[in-house]
Amino acid sequence: xxxxxGLILLxxxxxxxxxxxxxxxxxxxxxxxDMDDYIIENAQNQTGSNSVVASVVFDYRGxxxxxxxxxxxxAVTGVLLLLRAQKRKEGGS
Amino acid sequence: MLSKIVRTVANQLVLFILIxxxxxxxxxxxxxxxxxxxxxxxxxGVVMLxxxxxxxxxxxxxxxxVLSIMESTGALIFAILGFAGLGTxxxxxxxxxxxxxxxxxxxxxxxxxxxxxxxxxxMNFAVGLKVIAGLSAVVLAIALFARGEEMEE
Numbered sequence: 001x002x003x004x005x006g007l008i009l010l011x012x013x014x015x016x017x018x019x020x021x022x023x024x025x026x027x028x029x030x031x032x033x034d035m036d037d038y039i040i041e042n043a044q045n046q047t048g049s050n051s052v053v054a055s056v057v058f059d060y061r062g063x064x065x066x067x068x069x070x071x072x073x074x075a076v077t078g079v080l081l082l083l084r085a086q087k088r089k090e091g092g093s
Numbered sequence: 094m095l096s097k098i099v100r101t102v103a104n105q106l107v108l109f110i111l112i113x114x115x116x117x118x119x120x121x122x123x124x125x126x127x128x129x130x131x132x133x134x135x136x137x138g139v140v141m142l143x144x145x146x147x148x149x150x151x152x153x154x155x156x157x158x159v160l161s162i163m164e165s166t167g168a169l170i171f172a173i174l175g176f177a178g179l180g181t182x183x184x185x186x187x188x189x190x191x192x193x194x195x196x197x198x199x200x201x202x203x204x205x206x207x208x209x210x211x212x213x214x215x216m217n218f219a220v221g222l223k224v225i226a227g228l229s230a231v232v233l234a235i236a237l238f239a240r241g242e243e244m245e246e
Contacts, residue, residue, distance in 0.1 A: 041200070048189045048197045049122040049210040057127065058216045062175055062184030065216075069223060073168055076227040080157070083238040 094147045103145035110138035114225075121217035122210030128217040132224025139229045148236040157244040160230040167223030174212050174219065186211035 025031070039056060047055040057065055094100070114135035121127030143151060178185030188194055188211040196209045230244075237243055 044198050044200045047186050047211055049213045050198055050205050051122055054122050054127055054213050058213045059184060059186050066175055069168055069171055072227055076164060076231055079231045080234055083234045084243055
């Protein structure tokens with residue numbers, strides 16, 4: 001019974017992955033550029049920044065940058081928490 | 094601790110590295126680069142000091158509390174700036190048109206004006222502060238941990 005369920009799940013997963021491989025964008029075909037054109041035309045006027053990359057990173061996609069900053073914050077917190085000298089651990093607990 | 098030649102050269106070079114890093118952070122809205130990249134440049138100067146001198150020497154002058162406060166301040170400024178434009182939309186650039194960094198450049202190539210960009214320069218400063226403090230803390234913590242020590246509180 002478990003084997004049958006595992007086989008079905010494996011087939012579903014394989015079908016999912018193969019369909020993803022078949023549906024991938026054809027190599028070399030041009031992508032839709034509506035978003036790029038909009039940002040290149042309006043970024044300087046809307047955000048006042050000459051560097052369009054900076055205006056995308058901090059303004060249009062600012063939420064993603066907030067997540068990036070959170071990841072850095074979490075990483076630093078984890079490193080500082082883990083890399084304590086051994087003696088404090090013994091004294092504290 | 095390396096030889097006296099290396100220590101002297103590192104001592105002179107670190108100033109230029111700091112200035113270049115701050116330049117990259119400050120001009121993030123005009124040239125390639127920004128808070129993350131400039132902060133990484135500054136931290137490379139810290140790593141150079143760490144290589145040239147021993148980690149005990151840096152331990153005397155850098156305290157963990159200061160780095161923690163710097164990083165948290167950067168993160169707070171970033172989040173507050175993101176929430177400040179919430180009246181329109183999250184991360185709305187509310188400073189465009191205001192006297193602070195509010196000038197709007199002409200569309201297309203132009204010579205660049207420092208007082209443009211809305212809140213993007215402030216964001217760059219916040220992220221730069223955060224990256225400088227955070228990565229320095231990580232590098233120092235790892236270097237001191239290798240010797241079985243830890244940073245001063």
